[in-house]
Amino acid sequence: MNRLDGKVCVVTGAASGIGLRIAEVYAQAGGRVVIADLRQDAAEAAAASIRDAGGEAMAVAMDVTDERQVIDGVAKAVAAWGKVDVLVANAGIQIVNRITDFSYADWKKLLAIHLDGSFLTTRECLRDMEKRREGGAIIYMGSVHSHLASKLKAPYVTAKHGLLGLARTVAKEGAEYGVRANVICPGFVRTPLVEKQIPEQAREFGISEDEVVKNIMLKDTVDGEFTTVDDVANVALMLAAFETNALTGQSITVSHGWFMQ
Ligand code: NAD
Numbered sequence: 732m733n734r735l736d737g738k739v740c741v742v743t744g745a746a747s748g749i750g751l752r753i754a755e756v757y758a759q760a761g762g763r764v765v766i767a768d769l770r771q772d773a774a775e776a777a778a779a780s781i782r783d784a785g786g787e788a789m790a791v792a793m794d795v796t797d798e799r800q801v802i803d804g805v806a807k808a809v810a811a812w813g814k815v816d817v818l819v820a821n822a823g824i825q826i827v828n829r830i831t832d833f834s835y836a837d838w839k840k841l842l843a844i845h846l847d848g849s850f851l852t853t854r855e856c857l858r859d860m861e862k863r864r865e866g867g868a869i870i871y872m873g874s875v876h877s878h879l880a881s882k883l884k885a886p887y888v889t890a891k892h893g894l895l896g897l898a899r900t901v902a903k904e905g906a907e908y909g910v911r912a913n914v915i916c917p918g919f920v921r922t923p924l925v926e927k928q929i930p931e932q933a934r935e936f937g938i939s940e941d942e943v944v945k946n947i948m949l950k951d952t953v954d955g956e957f958t959t960v961d962d963v964a965n966v967a968l969m970l971a972a973f974e975t976n977a978l979t980g981q982s983i984t985v986s987h988g989w990f991m992q
Contacts, residue, residue, distance in 0.1 A: 733972045735762035739812045740971065741805065742766060743795050743852055744822030746773035748922030749872065752960035753819055753967045758786025760968055765808040765815075767793040767852075768822070795822045795848025805855035814863055817971045818856040820849040820894075821872040825924050827883040827931050838886045845890035849897055857901065857910060866909030868971045871898050873914040873982055875990045881947075883935060891916075895982055902980030911979035913970050918958045918986025919948045953988035 740757045744750040746768035754764045758781045766781075766788055768774040774790035781788035789811055793804035808815055823845055826837045849871055860867035876884060877891040894914055901912035919925055925948075932943045949955045962985050970978070984990050 733760060733968055735760040735817070735968070735972055738762045738816040738971070739808060739814050740764050740817040740819070741791075741808055741815055741852070741856060742819040742821060743793065743848065744768055744872075745819075746770050746777050748924060749917070749920060749960050749963050750819065750821040751777055752964040753821065754788065755781060755784075755786070756961075756964040756968050757817070757971065758784070758788055760972070762817070762971075763787040763789075763812050765789055765791055765804075765812075767791045767795070767804050769794050795820075795852055796843040798851055801848075801851040801855055805852070805859070809859055814865070815856045815859045815867070816865070817868045817870070818852055819870045819872065819967060819971075820852050821870075822848055823872060823924070825884070825887055825928055827928060827935065829883060829935075830885045833885060841886040842890050842893075845887075846893050846897070849894060853897070853901060857905060860905070860910050861908045864908055867905070867911070868973070869898070869901055869905070869910060869912040870967055870970050871912070871914045873916040875916055875918050875984060875986050877914060877916045877982060878984070878990050878992070883932070898982070899980045906976055906979065909976065911970075911973065911976060913979060914982040915963060915966050915970070916982050916984040916986065916990070917963045918952060918984075918989045920958045920960055920963060922960065949987075949989075951989045952986065956987050958985055958987060 745754040745766040771792035778788040778790040791804040871894040898912040
C-alpha cells in the first residue's frame with residue numbers, strides 16, 4: 732500500500748505549496764512526477780530538487796487554462812514516460828473581495844483556473860487512461876470551501892463546490908476503466924496563497940493579522956492548528972495508491988475538524 736512505483740503522476744501547480752509537497756511525496760513513493768506549472772523556472776527548480784533527492788521528475792510549462800498548453804504538456808509526459816496514471820488537479824489562486832466589488836474579469840479568472848483547468852487536465856489524462864485500460868487516479872484539490880462558504884470568497888467557494896460535481900461525474904464515467912476520482916478538502920495551510928490573504932483580510936475586516944488567523948481562519952478547528960502540506964500530501968498519496976473503485980466519487984476533508992462530514 733501507498734507505493735507508486737513506476738506510476739506517472741501529473742501534478743498541476745506543483746512548483747509551490749501543497750502541489751510541491753505532493754510531488755515530493757509521490758517521488759519518494761517511487762512515482763515519476765510531472766511538475767506542471769505556469770511558472771516554468773520554478774517548475775524546473777522543483778523538478779531538479781526532486782531529482783537531487785534521488786527521485787524522478789520532469790517539469791512542464793503549463794497554464795491550465797490554455798487548452799493547447801494542457802494538450803501539449805500531457806503529450807510531453809506521455810512521450811517521456813509512456814502514460815499517465817495519476818492526475819492531481821491542484822493549480823489554484825485566491826482572490827478575495829465582496830461580491831459587490833468583484834470585477835467580472837477576476838470572477839472569470841478564478842473560475843477558469845480552478846474549473847476550466849481541472850476539466851482540461853482531466854480530459855487529456857483520462858483519454859490516456861481510457862486508451863490503456865490500466866486504471867488510474869484523478870484527485871482534485873478542493874477545500875473546506877467545497878462544503879462551506881465564507882465571506883469575500885464567492886468565486887473560490889463556487890469553484891471548489893463545482894469540483895465535487897466534476898469528481899462525481901468522472902467517478903461514474905471512469906469506473907469501467909478503473910479510473911477513480913476524489914476530492915481532497917484541506918483547511919487552511921500556510922502556503923504563499925494563504926500568507927497573501929492574511930493582510931488582505933485584516934484590511935477588509937479592519938482587524939489585526941493575528942485576529943484573522945485566530946478568529947477567522949482557525950476559529951472552527953478542534954485545536955486551533957493549521958493543516959500542513961504533509962497532512963494533505965499523505966492523503967493525496969493514499970488516494971493515488973488506492974487500488975479499487977471502492978474509494979471513488981468522495982471528498983476527504985483534512986482540516987483539524989473545521990468541517991466534519
Ligand atoms: P500556492 O500559491 O502555494 O501554489 C499554487 C501554484 O499554482 C503556484 O505554483 C502557481 O504558479 C500555480 N498556478 C497558478 N495558476 C496557474 C495556472 N493557470 N496554471 C498552472 N499553474 C498555476 O497555493 P497552495 O496553497 O499550494 O494551493 C494549491 C491548491 O490548494 C489550490 O487549488 C488551492 O485552492 C488549494 N487549497 C489551498 C489551501 C490553503 O490553505 N493553502 C486550502 C484549501 C485548498
